[in-house]
Amino acid sequence: MSRYRRINIDGKSVTETRVAAAALLPGTFAVIDANDKFAQAVAAVGRVYVINSAYHQGLGIRDVVPAGDSAVGDYVEEGRELAVLCPAGTYKKDSPIKVGANGQGAIATSDTDTVIGYSQDEAVITSGQTDFIRVRMRVGTVAAPAP
Structure with missing residues (x-):
């Protein structure tokens, strides 16, 4: 569930x-x-x-x-809280979230990742599973496409 x-x-x-x-x-x-x-x-x-x-x-x-x-x-706008489908991992409150594989959310792990929001949940999603994480979206994360 x-x-x-x-x-x-x-x-x-x-x-x-x-x-x-x-x-x-x-x-x-x-x-x-x-x-x-x-x-x-x-x-x-x-x-x-x-x-x-x-x-x-x-x-x-x-x-x-x-x-x-x-x-x-x-x-996806500043301050919105949306349930984002995420893959296996350990999500902590304020874990940075990026756009990952298959359009799912994923934990941002490097300074070159574009952070789109932050987890508001504490959750462990087991290997091979997906589940929804409440993500608070942040401003300034979505760059305009190149002309």
Whole structure:
């Protein structure tokens, strides 16, 4: 069972809705691509979103939003608290979080990582598993794309 039942845990409804360019897991980072669709984020560049559960389609927090279906993404903005899907690891309060593999959150481990927010949870996610970590987003982490 997941630690959270929804992605938007700060009570704000600041979202965009687009067609999913590919299958997207709730809690992963996404961007709007050149075709005006949600695509999996590979870095914290440009406007970044966290994909919501597709409750409007009868899907839950662990259900993939299928490619071609409607997807809702929460804006990554200063102070927002969102549940981010993260891989195995030991997460402490204030662990720095970056955009990792498959658009999931990951612990930032070097000074060249772009920190997108900080864990608000203390959690150990076991090897081979994923779970949601409450992340408070920070300002100034998302660089504008190169012209």
